Amino acid sequence: MSILPKSFYTRSDVVQVSKELLGKLLVSRINGVLTAGTIVETEAYRAPDDKACHAYQNKRTSRTEVMFHEGGCAYVYICYGIHHLFNVVSGEKDMAHVILIRGIEPIKGVEHMMERRGLNQLKPALTAGPGSLSKALGIKKELSGVSLLDKKSKIWIEDQGLNIDKNEIVAGPRVGMSTAEECSHWPWRFRIKGNKWSSKPNTVKYDF
DNA sequence: CACGGGATCGTCT
DNA sequence: GACGATCCCGTGT
Numbered sequence: 361m362s363i364l365p366k367s368f369y370t371r372s373d374v375v376q377v378s379k380e381l382l383g384k385l386l387v388s389r390i391n392g393v394l395t396a397g398t399i400v401e402t403e404a405y406r407a408p409d410d411k412a413c414h415a416y417q418n419k420r421t422s423r424t425e426v427m428f429h430e431g432g433c434a435y436v437y438i439c440y441g442i443h444h445l446f447n448v449v450s451g452e453k454d455m456a457h458v459i460l461i462r463g464i465e466p467i468k469g470v471e472h473m474m475e476r477r478g479l480n481q482l483k484p485a486l487t488a489g490p491g492s493l494s495k496a497l498g499i500k501k502e503l504s505g506v507s508l509l510d511k512k513s514k515i516w517i518e519d520q521g522l523n524i525d526k527n528e529i530v531a532g533p534r535v536g537m538s539t540a541e542e543c544s545h546w547p548w549r550f551r552i553k554g555n556k557w558s559s560k561p562n563t564v565k566y567d568f
Numbered sequence: 569c570a571c572g573g574g575a576t577c578g579t580c581t
Numbered sequence: 582g583a584c585g586a587t588c589c590c591g592t593g594t
Contacts, residue, residue: 403586412586423579441577443587460586491587501578536586 361385364517366509369431369450374457377431377450378404379529379550383522386464388515390498393472397464397487397497398522400558403534404548405447407456411543412534415456426505427456434515436494436504443491446499448508448517462535462549464493465557473497484557528553 364384371377379402387396407415407427414437415424426435427449435447435458451457464487466473473496477486487493494500499515508516530551537544551558 405586414586421580437586438576438578440575440585440587442575445586447586462586485588489587534586 361518361520363509363511364519366430366432369448369508370452371431372451372455374404374406374450374459375548377448377457378402378459378548379524381448381459381461381517382529382550382552383520383524385467385518385520386461386497386515387468387518388497388499390514393469393498395466395469395472395497397466397468397473397493397557398520399461399463399517400465400555401461401463401549401551403460403462403550405458405460409543410546412537413456413458418456424456427458428454429505431457432507432509434499434503434506434508436499436501438501439491444494444500445490446494446497446503446515460490461493462490463488463551463558464497465555466496487557524552 381399381402384399385396386399405413407413408418415427429449430453431450433449435449436444439445447458447460449458466487473486476498477496479486487496507513530553531547532549533545533547534549
C-alpha cells in the first residue's frame, strides 16, 4: 500500500491519468474516522478546450483557481446546492486538468459510510455516483485544495497493487452535459467492466 | 424500469 | 436572478 506520488498526477495526459486511477484506493480520515474504497469510475475534464470543464478557456475564478494548481490536490465543489463532488487535480501548475471520481467500491469503514449515508443495508447506492461517494467518505467542499500526497492529510490515494488491464476498462460519454456540444460526446468516462459498484453505461445521445 | 419533480445554494452574469 | 459534472422518491407502465 503505497501512496501515489506527485509524479503520478503531474503528467500532461489527464485521460491517461483517469484510466490509471481505476483500481486505486481512495482513502479519507476525517476526525479520526478512516474510510476507503477502490476507484471504479472516473471522468476527465480538461481546460482550455473542453466546454464541459469549469475552467473552459482557462477561465479563472475563485472557485476554479484550485484546478490550476499543480497535480496532486483535491478540487471539491457543490453541485445543485446539496452535493459535494470530489475531483483529483492533475497536470502541471497552470494546467486545469481534473478527474471527477464517480464511483468507488467500499473497502474500509463501511459502517461509517453507511451511517453517513443514512443506510441500514449495504447496497451499490452507498457509493455509486459522485455525490454519494463524497458523502460516504465525509468529503466536503472545505477540503478543496488540500494535498493528496501525504497520509497526514484528510484524503489521499494509494496504489494497492491492483492492475486494471486495458480490456477491463469501458470508455463512454460523460454524463450531465446539458448543452449538446461536440465535447459532450468525448469518451472520457471510464469504468471497470462488470464491476457492480460502477454505474450502468449511459446511452449516447445525439443532438439532431 | 422510465420518467419527472423537488430539494437547496454557491457561483457567475 | 438563473442554473447546475446530482440524488431520491413518487408515479405510471
